[in-house]
Amino acid sequence: MSIRLDQLAKSFDSLRVVKTTSLEVEDSELFVLLGASGSGKSTILRLIAGLSAPDSGRIWLHGRDVTDLQPQERGIGFVFQNYSIFRHMSVAENIEFPLKIRKVSRSKREERREQLLDLVGLGGLGNRYAHQLSGGQQQRVALARALVHEPSVLLLDEPFGALDVKIRGQLRRNLKEIQRQLRVTAILVTHDQEEAFELADRVGLMERGELLEVGEPEALYAHPRTLFGATFLGAGTVLVGRAKNGAAKLGSLSLPIPPEVEHEEDARVRVLVRPEQVALSAGAAGAAGDEPPEGNLLGHGTIVEQSFLGALRRVRVRLPAIPGTRQASPAVYGEESLLMDAVIPAGEDPGGFEVWVSLKGWHILAPPRPRLLACDFPGEGSPAPFSLLRGFEGSLNARVSLLSVTDKVDRVAALRASQTERAASHGLPDAEPVVRKGDPVDEIAAEQVQSLYDFLVLSMPEKGQGEILPGVLSALSTPLLAVQGEPDSFSRILICTAVGEPGKADVRVGGWLARRLGAEVTLLHVLVDGGGPAPWVKAHLDAGLATLRGLEVTSRTVLRPARAAVQGILDEAKEGGHDLIVLGRHAASRSGGRVRRHDFSFEILAGSGKSVLIVPPGQ
Amino acid sequence: MIGRRHGAGLPVGMLVLVLLPLILMPIAAVFVFAFGGGPGEFLKALRTEDAQFALRFSLLIAFLTAAINAVLGTWAAYVLAKHRFRGERPLAIAINLPVAIPTVVVGTSLLLLWGPIGLFGKLLEPLGLQPMFTPAGVLLAHLFVTFPYMLGSVKPLLDELEVTYEEASYTLGAGRWQTFRYVILPALKGGLFSGTLLTFAHSLGEFGATVMVSGNLRLRTQTAPLYIFAQFEAGKVAQANAVAAVLAALSFVIFFFLLRYSGKERL
Numbered sequence: 001m002s003i004r005l006d007q008l009a010k011s012f013d014s015l016r017v018v019k020t021t022s023l024e025v026e027d028s029e030l031f032v033l034l035g036a037s038g039s040g041k042s043t044i045l046r047l048i049a050g051l052s053a054p055d056s057g058r059i060w061l062h063g064r065d066v067t068d069l070q071p072q073e074r075g076i077g078f079v080f081q082n083y084s085i086f087r088h089m090s091v092a093e094n095i096e097f098p099l100k101i102r103k104v105s106r107s108k109r110e111e112r113r114e115q116l117l118d119l120v121g122l123g124g125l126g127n128r129y130a131h132q133l134s135g136g137q138q139q140r141v142a143l144a145r146a147l148v149h150e151p152s153v154l155l156l157d158e159p160f161g162a163l164d165v166k167i168r169g170q171l172r173r174n175l176k177e178i179q180r181q182l183r184v185t186a187i188l189v190t191h192d193q194e195e196a197f198e199l200a201d202r203v204g205l206m207e208r209g210e211l212l213e214v215g216e217p218e219a220l221y222a223h224p225r226t227l228f229g230a231t232f233l234g235a236g237t238v239l240v241g242r243a244k245n246g247a248a249k250l251g252s253l254s255l256p257i258p259p260e261v262e263h264e265e266d267a268r269v270r271v272l273v274r275p276e277q278v279a280l281s282a283g284a285a286g287a288a289g290d291e292p293p294e295g296n297l298l299g300h301g302t303i304v305e306q307s308f309l310g311a312l313r314r315v316r317v318r319l320p321a322i323p324g325t326r327q328a329s330p331a332v333y334g335e336e337s338l339l340m341d342a343v344i345p346a347g348e349d350p351g352g353f354e355v356w357v358s359l360k361g362w363h364i365l366a367p368p369r370p371r372l373l374a375c376d377f378p379g380e381g382s383p384a385p386f387s388l389l390r391g392f393e394g395s396l397n398a399r400v401s402l403l404s405v406t407d408k409v410d411r412v413a414a415l416r417a418s419q420t421e422r423a424a425s426h427g428l429p430d431a432e433p434v435v436r437k438g439d440p441v442d443e444i445a446a447e448q449v450q451s452l453y454d455f456l457v458l459s460m461p462e463k464g465q466g467e468i469l470p471g472v473l474s475a476l477s478t479p480l481l482a483v484q485g486e487p488d489s490f491s492r493i494l495i496c497t498a499v500g501e502p503g504k505a506d507v508r509v510g511g512w513l514a515r516r517l518g519a520e521v522t523l524l525h526v527l528v529d530g531g532g533p534a535p536w537v538k539a540h541l542d543a544g545l546a547t548l549r550g551l552e553v554t555s556r557t558v559l560r561p562a563r564a565a566v567q568g569i570l571d572e573a574k575e576g577g578h579d580l581i582v583l584g585r586h587a588a589s590r591s592g593g594r595v596r597r598h599d600f601s602f603e604i605l606a607g608s609g610k611s612v613l614i615v616p617p618g619q
Numbered sequence: 620m621i622g623r624r625h626g627a628g629l630p631v632g633m634l635v636l637v638l639l640p641l642i643l644m645p646i647a648a649v650f651v652f653a654f655g656g657g658p659g660e661f662l663k664a665l666r667t668e669d670a671q672f673a674l675r676f677s678l679l680i681a682f683l684t685a686a687i688n689a690v691l692g693t694w695a696a697y698v699l700a701k702h703r704f705r706g707e708r709p710l711a712i713a714i715n716l717p718v719a720i721p722t723v724v725v726g727t728s729l730l731l732l733w734g735p736i737g738l739f740g741k742l743l744e745p746l747g748l749q750p751m752f753t754p755a756g757v758l759l760a761h762l763f764v765t766f767p768y769m770l771g772s773v774k775p776l777l778d779e780l781e782v783t784y785e786e787a788s789y790t791l792g793a794g795r796w797q798t799f800r801y802v803i804l805p806a807l808k809g810g811l812f813s814g815t816l817l818t819f820a821h822s823l824g825e826f827g828a829t830v831m832v833s834g835n836l837r838l839r840t841q842t843a844p845l846y847i848f849a850q851f852e853a854g855k856v857a858q859a860n861a862v863a864a865v866l867a868a869l870s871f872v873i874f875f876f877l878l879r880y881s882g883k884e885r886l
Contacts (some may be wrong), residue, residue: 051786071789078790084783088805097801098791149792 001063002027002185003048003153008057009429010043014417017043019209019430020057026201028183030176034196034232035206041189044206045155048187049078056429062152074153077146077184081158083138085130091117091141092126098149116144119178136167143175147182154179154186160195172198193233197221205229225366227270231329236274237340238329238365243269248364251322253298261364264515265550266508270328270365277361278342280315282351296359298322301340303353313346317357370398373447373478374431374457376419377404377440380468381461386426389457391488393428396516398454400431403447405440412437441471448478459483460605473601473614479509480614482605487579490611493519494578496526496569497540506584506615507544513580513613514553521548521555522576526568533559566600570607582613646867653864656857664861672838673846674865680754680842681822684761685815691762692769692814693807699770700777715767722764726831729760733832752834757842760828765818772814776807813877820873823866 003025010018018040025031033041046052048059050071058067066074086094095116099109117123120140130138139159146154159175160168176199179186190196196203197217205213205220205228213220213229224230230238239250247254248269255271257263281293283300301319321336330339340357344350372392376384384402392398402423404415412435419433436443448456456478458468472480495510507523514521523544525537533541541557548555558576562568573581583601605612635643654661664670699711717725734740734751743749750756780803788798804811826844833840835849843862850859 049786049790051789070794071786072792072794076790078787080783080787082781082783084781084787086784086787086802086806088808097788097793101792101797101801145791155790 001025002029002061003031003187004060005044005048006058006060008044008047008054008059010040010047010052010054011420014413014420014433016420016430016432017209018047018054021211022057023204023211023214025185025187028179028185029201030179030186030188030199031202031204032196032200033187033189033204033206034191034193036191036232038208039206040209041206042157045078045157045187045189048153049076049155050074051078075149075151077149077151077154079139079142079146079154079156079159081161083130083135083142085133085138085141085145087130089129090126091122091128091130091133094130094141095126095145095148097145102149112148116148119147119181120144121174134167135163136171139163139171140174143178147178147184151184154184156186156188158189158191160192161190168195175199203233205232207232221274223363224272227328227365227368230270230272230363230365234274235341236272236329237278237327237338239271239273239325239338240268240328241271241325243267250298250325253296253359255296255359255362255364257364261366263364263367264512265547267367267512270368272363272365273340273359274361274363275314275341275343277359278317278340279358279360280317280342280344280350280355281358282354283356284352284354293356293358298340298357298359299338301338301355301357303350303355304339308346309343311346312343313348315342315344315350316340317342317355319357370396370454371452372396372398372400372455372457373434373451373453374400374402375404375440375444375459375468376402376422377468380440382459382468384426385457385459385483385486386428387486387488388483389431390427393430395489395518396513400428401434401451401453402428402431403434403436403444405436405438405443407438409437440468441475444468444472445475445477448476453478456480457483469602470599473599476614476616479616482601482612482614484605484609484611487611489517489519490514490580491517491519492576492578493521493580493582494524494569494573494576495521495544495582496524497537497544497584504543504547505617506582507547509615510582510613511548511551511553511555514548514555515551519553519580521553522572522578523548523555523557524569524572525557525559526565526572527559527561528563528565528568530561566603566607569604573608573610578610580611580613581608582615584615584617649860649863649867652856653860655860660857661861661864664858665865667858669837669841669846670858670862673841673843674862676754676841677823677843677866680757680761681819683758684765684822685819687758687762688765688769688818689811689815692766692818693773693811696770696774696777697803700774700780714770717764718767722825722827723831725764726760726828729756729763729828729832733759751832752836752840754840756832757829757840760832761822761825764825764828765821768817768821769814772810772817773807776810777803780806809880812880816873816877820870823869 001024003023005021005023007020007022008018009020021044033044035041043052047054050066050069054067058065060066061074061076086097089097092113095113096109099112113126117126120143122137122140122144125133125137133141160171163171172195188199200217202214203217203220204211207228212226213224220229221234224233227238230236241248241250243257243263243265244254247256248271250271257269263269299319299322301317303315304318305316307314317340319338319340322338325338327338372389374384374389375382389400393400402419404419406412406415416433416435419435423429423431423433434447436447444456458472458480460469460482469482490513493510493514495507497506511521513519523541525533525541527533545555545557558572560568560572562571569581581604583604601612601614695714699707730751731737732739733756735744735749740749740751750759784802784806785798788802793801824844825842826848829842830845833842833845835841835845841849843866847859847863
């Protein structure tokens with residue numbers, strides 16, 4: 001193992017530039033860190049080089065812990081984007097510099113210098129100075145200088161970024177040859193996907209300080225796990241459908257989900273289709289003699305755009321809305337219709353503007369990491385429930401965002417900084433601070449809408465419900481976890497289908513949580529009228545149980561007679577030792593958009609003293 | 620259409636006419652008057668003990684000032700260029716202030732600080748140390764007055780130097796000192812050279828601060844400019860002119876070097 005990064009993390013001021021990252025690079029591997037600017041890829045390189053110190057984590061080079069060593073003690077070679085050739089030294093002196101520092105004899109130095117000059121193809125240019133060389137030549141000098149002392153690891157920071165396309169391609173091939181020849185382990189940082197594919201043995205994809213995916217270029221292209229991976233590497237369309245009986249449903253099309261992709265019945269499934277996997281065949285819908293083609297037909301559409309790419313032609317087709325299907329990428333706003341990109345050989349004619357679109361191949365993405373938005377209002381007696389968030393970060397593999405709200409503009413930066421510190425001190429260093437300006441209730445509502453979260457987490461102040469909860473409930477679009485006490489997980493979950501319309505959403509969200517937390521579920525129906533259960537209740541409970549069993553959650557149903565629904569729920573929660581109560585929330589408990597103080601949810605919260613998960617409809 | 624060469628004679632002629640009494644003639648006058656009595660008189664005037672001392676003392680002080688401020692100024696420039704800190708701008712302005720303050724004022728404040736009744740002076744007095752009215756006092760004044768020249772020559776070069784220059788050196792195996800010695804310092808060569816010459820030249824001609832702190836003691840603290848002034852006051856114009864001519868000649872030499880060097884840099 002040449003390079004091992006163990007739980008490395010780095011912040012600048014309050015900005016988390018590198019989130020807890022671990023990585024291993026094999027001997028003589030050429031590893032490419034790929035990401036947009038500001039994704040933290042260069043910072044990782046600088047941490048390895050020792051030009052910047054990590055906040056936490058260790059760095060190992062060839063089995064040696066170098067975390068606390070100075071850059072000059074690490075035995076690395078580093079190539080900068082701006083070359084950084086020493087201007088007052090000739091090319092020869094530049095290349096000999098590392099050897100001179102190491103007190104290598106003059107004859108050895110000269111011999112080695114000539115070797116390196118030949119290696120990078122600059123033989124005979126030793127007497128030149130930087131200003132007499134082209135950019136490409138300067139970068140070759142930088143490479144020779146970084147390699148002359150036989151470093152154990154070569155680090156390259158966007159080495160071709162400042163060069164024009166033609167020279168870039170040539171240098172790339174040279175670099176790969178040289179790296180192969182010397183068998184030196186190398187990490188190269190770039191934002192250029194083509195460069196990554198061409199050079200890399202393996203690619204690490206970075207986004208916002210996080211190493212999202214690591215893999216060989218072909219594997220990453222064909223089987224990305226994340227939406228970012230799917231869209232950043234290469235073109236394609238990502239469609240979102242639902243899982244039904246082990247297949248992703250896109251309208252009438254069923255694409256089997258391979259067993260290795262984790263999925264849940266009825267959950268959203270994202271399907272990536274690369275342009276080369278889209279087949280087009282001419283034909284007007286409904287016209288006589290124009291039969292739709294066989295196999296994996298997605299639909300019928302019209303060509304809206306064509307561009308000639310040399311050997312290939314890119315064709316963009318618009319398809320009318322397909323029920324239960326939407327498009328996640330490329331983003332289409334305010335439209336129900338889908339846009340599919342296809343590539344066909346440039347010589348081929350799609351044959352008219354109306355085409356049948358079918359899929360020759362596809363890839364099903366892994367479900368995204370759940371995202372939690374936790375409100376952190378220590379001033380209002382409602383700090384974020386850190387112990388639970390830590391538990392969720394582990395068991396749910398969740399991303400946590402911490403929301404704070406201020407009414408003063410000039411406090412935003414300071415608040416963000418203190419938020420980051422606060423999160424780190426509570427064991428959540430990778431939590432994302434979200435600071436909004438305005439009224440807490442409005443901002444919680446706005447943040448839910450602007451970013452997609454799976455749960456909203458709010459601790460209940462010890463004295464009373466606080467001022468926030470009623471407002472939050474009236475504009476709830478995300479399941480709200482109202483936390484009481486200091487739980488770190490939940491093991492017994494009570495899902496109540498007691499009043500109003502029975503909701504599928506509460507069972508699904510509660511079951512989803514139970515599955516990941518390894519919790520048991522009790523499905524409760526309270527019989528208020530004293531008689532037996534109505535037939536629809538029975539049917540509903542059976543359906544709920546079936547859903548939970550499908551999720552492999554240990555579950556049972558309870559029918560409990562009580563004088564009032566609230567009383568029944570509170571009694572069951574107490575007797576059953578439940579630590580989380582799940583309530584469906586529906587139109588009936590709202591009145592004119594405002595939530596009344598004696599709302600059902602408040603009674604349960606106040607009466608039970610336990611955490612409550614409130615699921616709005618349409619989840 | 621404005622021709623560049625066409626009709627240049629008139630404006631150039633007028634410029635020369637205006638500059639003649641202002642700049643060109645005074646320069647020539649120094650030498651004309653110095654050699655007015657012939658080379659014999661000139662040499663005789665230079666050979667007096669007082670003149671000899673004043674010239675040597677001035678050269679020595681200029682030399683020391685240039686040497687000390689070369690180190691001090693480079694160090695200050697390096698620290699200022701490399702580190703970002705609170706109060707960086709006010710400090711940079713304060714350091715550059717000596718060019719703007721009238722030198723006589725500098726002399727007064729030095730006296731107030733280091734003089735027998737000054738803040739430091741009072742503490743040093745019992746130890747038998749008394750920098751004012753001694754060569755040390757003169758040096759102190761010159762260091763103060765010429766400090767910004769070194770900084771001004773070196774700092775822009777340091778600011779221009781890419782951060783990665785230093786980092787590249789570290790990654791190639793050089794330590795802090797080696798990086799400074801082999802990578803940074805050579806890159807500053809031009810600034811160091813011109814800064815040192817500027818400091819030297821200004822020290823050589825310094826008058827205002829020197830006259831205050833030196834006490835103008837002949838054969839002890841009298842620099843060449845002070846000598847010239849003293850001789851003039853005493854009506855010995857020939858003595859004054861001889862030393863003045865030497866000072867002027869020295870300045871020309873320094874100026875010539877500066878010109879040549881900056882010319883080369885521009886290539």
